Amino acid sequence: MGKLGYYMEQKVTIKDVAELAGVSKSTVSRYLNNGYISVEKQVRVRKAIEETGFQSNFFAKRLKTRESKLIGIVLPRMDSVTVGKLLAGITRVLEPEGYQSILLVSQLSGEKELENMQKLQQQGVDAILVDSVGITPEHVRRAKEWSLPILYTGQQQAEVHCLKIDDAAAGHRMGVYLRQMGHKHAVFAGVTESDEAVGIERKAGFVAGFCEGRTDAQVDFVETGFDFLSAYNQAEEIRKLAPSVVVGATDNISLGILRYFHERGVHVPEDISVVGFGGYDVGAVVYPALTTVAFDYELMGMKAASYILNLLRGKGREETNLDMPLFFVERESVRDLNAAVDEPSLNAMPGMA
Known part of the structure; x- marks a missing residue:
């Protein structure tokens, strides 16, 4: 009986593939796990696998080792600066540890988010990371009852593993700044x-900081989506409220409003001030450059990945540094109304006609 006939009747092993390809077992293993081997050896190993009918059974491997080296990630959307940076941070930590990611997108739907979690659990991932649009009782139940670790980012719930920035503190910092700049009427978009x-914490933090110690402060609210276009479409409604400053809940919202004002000859910050949250790079290059509270989303991704790894290793929350810094970035999009009040008129200055 020839070698190929033997392989057809017997269970083929990595050793058999290695012998037929004329390479070591470790070389075959690296090939199967996407490790580096020369192109010439890749061709030989692939040919040997085809000839022997050998298949690496992923699920059998999982049953034996109880790990797949796969992390499921559920994202609310893909067309977002923050998501790109979050993923970069996650990959930066997981890849050196030999983990790969499976990405599913929920399109800002809580129901779709739960469906995607179910799919990942059924595929046998080692853990799931959800950049959540909102933690419901069902999210909590799964985190408690499923055998694999689940980490939620972007939201906070005391009963589950979470990682988020301090949205209330970010909103409060912006509110205090605008109060100190003399603004009394704001629209929070x-x-x-x-x-x-x-939608709640960031806005509440802003209102508290902006209105603190004042009875004449006013904050109106206009609802938009997260995207640039929905903010642009709501800008006329915002303009009709005649605030001195518009506070976009994200930089993306603020940029849509800036665009609308620019097209209609509304000057920022001379006629109206605009601020945001997020610290997107584009906010530094638009005119006027956008004042914002910046968040380090790549760092968040790195911390989230480290948190997941600690959970997989049986370590708890206390083993991970979860502090997320906030950076206030003052640029050109806010007018100091105190200076406008204190500055004397040119006509009233001595020597001026």
């Missing part, structure tokens, strides 16, 4: 309160 972090 924000998203629905179903997103607790951005």
Whole structure:
């Protein structure tokens, strides 16, 4: 009986493939796990696998080792600066540890988010990381009952593993700044309160900081989506409220409003001030450059990945540094109304006609 006939009747092993290809077992293993081997050896190993009918059974491997080296990631959307940076941070930590990611997108739908979690659990991933649009009782139940670690980012819930920035503190910092700049009437352009972090906490923090110690301060609210276009489409409604400053719940919202004002000859910050949250790079290059509270989303991704790894190793929350810094970035998009009041008129200055 020839070698190929033997392989057809017997269970083929890595050793058999290695012998037929004329390479070591470790070389075959590296090939199967996407490790580096020369192109010439890749051709030989692939040919040997085809001839023997050998298949590396992923699920059998999982049953034996109880790990797949796969992390499931559920994202709310892909067309977002923050998501790109979050993923970069996650990959930066997971890849050196030999993990790969499976990405699913929920399109800002809480129901789709739960469906995607179910799919990942059924595929046998080692852990799931969810950049959540909102943590519901069902999210909590799964985190408690499923055998694999689940980490939620972007939202906070005491009963589950979470990682998020301090949205209330970010909003408060912006509110205090604008109060100190003499602004009394603001419009907060924000998203629905179903997103607790951005829609509730960030807004509440801003209102507290802006209105603190004042009875004449006013904050109106106009709902937009997260995207540039929905903010642009709501800008006329915002303009009709005649605030001295518009506070976008994200930089993306603020940029849509800036665009609308520019097209209609509304000068920022001379006629109206605009600020945001996020610290997107584009905010530094638009005119006027956008004042914002910046978040380090890549660092968040790195911390989230480290948190997941610690959970997989049986370590708890206390083993991970979860502090997320905030950076206030003052640029050109805010007018100091105190200076406008204190500055004497040119006509009233001595020597001026």
